Amino acid sequence: MKIFLLYGGKSEEHDIAILSAHSIIQNIYYEFYEVQPVFITREGDWIKGRLITQEEEIPEVEDMTLVLPDDDHAESANVGIAMSIDELKEEDSIAFPVLHGPNGEDGTIQGLFETIGIPYVGCGVLASSTGMDKSISKVLFQEAGIPQVSYEKVWKRQWESDEQEVILRCEASMTYPMFVKPSNLGSSVGISQCDDRESLKAGIQEAFRFDRTIVVEQGIEAKEVEVALLGNDDIHTSVLGELVKRKGFYDYESKYLDNTVEMKIPSNIDEEVSRTVRDYASRAFASIEGSGLARADFFVTENDEIYINEVNTFPGFTQFSMYPSLWEATGLSYSDLIEELIQLGLQRFNERQ
Ligand code: ATP
Ligand code: MG
Ligand code: MG
Ligand code: MG
Missing domain, CATH: 3.30.1490.20 (ATP-grasp fold, A domain)
Structure with a gap:
């Protein structure tokens, strides 16, 4: 089976998506799959990389963004040529959008997959767009009875x-x-x-x-804990992970540049609070009509008040990111997680046929 792995994208989170994609490429079971990398530039152009059929062909991370063939890289690299959307319509294939933020995590590309009728990994159109939109998801969380800040x-x-x-x-x-x-x-x-x-x-x-x-x-002063979700109709929740912050606000810099955030997995939050957080997480996932995966983020105050912050339908996915690490700690390896996500995408597609 062929996996079209789309990564990069027209989003502020372009660079992180490339790192997520590189981790995924390294951990796919090549006995069952070949991977067609599709790099989406910041301008939105689709560039087809070299087909990967075995581990030996996995490109270096720098080579995942080469757009034009050049002499130095012509032999080894994941060199690209423009790709048309029609090429996705291949029998026995699945699209795997490794895209964070608008134009990828927000239902737009999912709508394209639906329109051309191909299976894909992760949340559908509605869950992706409502999950990405904080002002809309808040309305759904309220409806579902999940507490949140004013x-x-x-x-x-x-x-x-x-x-x-x-x-x-x-x-x-x-x-x-x-x-x-x-x-x-x-x-x-x-x-x-x-x-x-x-x-x-x-x-x-x-x-x-x-x-x-x-x-x-x-704004509230609270611990930040996150839960990983996996499943279509049958929703599984992971153990909780906590972000141990050295400053109050978990901003872009601390997330990706200066490593001032540590993840504590599992968090040492009280068992009962933890159960409630997991219950809220699956209700949040159901409320946006999620399928495949999501990471739900919460605040827990000193008095154990719980507030949902948001859900992310395609959270950071490098091998060291919170989402895969939560599954690892819950007993599902990174490679098995990728395999499970592919199966969930195929299952949803087949149920609709
Ligand atoms: P992600 O990378 O998780 O998708 P995001 O851009 O969607 O992030 P949020 O998770 O909503 O943004 O907020 C980013 C960070 O800002 C939080 O992790 C937290 O540190 C801080 N923060 C956000 N909202 C609040 C709040 N109401 N009170 C206190 N801190 C907050
Ligand atoms: Mg967040
Ligand atoms: Mg978010
Ligand atoms: Mg996000």
Whole structure:
């Protein structure tokens, strides 16, 4: 069977997706699969790499982004030629989108797979788009009875027509610090912690660079714990992992650049709290109509109050990322996890035929 592994993408999280894809490529069972790498550039062009049929052909990570054949790499590299979408329509194949953030994790590419009628790994259109949109998923979580912090949704036109009204509305329902986030993004891009009115204003302006709606949330001091979800109708939850932060806000830098975050797996959170978090996680997954995988992120306060933060339908997926590490700790190896995800994608496709 052929796996079309799509990675990179037109998103702020392009680079992380390349690392996730490289980890996956190294851990596929080549006895059963061959992998067709498809690099999506930041501009959105699709570039076909060299087919991988066995471990010896796995490219170096630097070679996964080569777009034009050049003499130095012509022999060894994963050198690309433009690919047309039609080429995905191959018998006995599955698409594996390794894309984080908008244009990949948000239902857009899933819609393309649905339109051309091919199986794919991970959440479907609805789950991907609602999971990516924090302002929409909050409505569903509320409906599902999962506690979350207070928030205000703000549309760009509201901000443009009356900044003061927006600021006062936030101050009426919340206290500083607040967190401002673009509705659709990940990796903390565009997110600010705001400690006063001035920084709230600046934070809102910043978030609107990335989206047309934003959410302003009550900031809380809490442990951050995450749960991995796996399954279609039968949803499995992993043990909890905790982010041990050396600073208050888990921003882009601490996530990817300066390694100031440690993962504690399993977290030493109380057994009963842990059970509740896992229950909320599967309810959150069901509420967005998830299938395949997701990582649900929570806050747990000193008094064991639990609040859901968000779900990520294609979380960081390098071998060292939280999602695969949670499964490893729950008894499922990285390679078996990839295999399970492929089977879940095929199962969903076949059930619909
Ligand atoms: P991901 O990479 O997990 O997709 P994201 O960009 O979707 O991240 P969030 O997880 O919502 O963003 O927020 C990023 C980080 O900001 C959190 O991990 C946490 O450290 C901090 N944070 C977000 N919201 C709050 C809040 N309401 N109170 C306190 N800290 C918060
Ligand atoms: Mg997220
Ligand atoms: Mg994300
Ligand atoms: Mg998060």
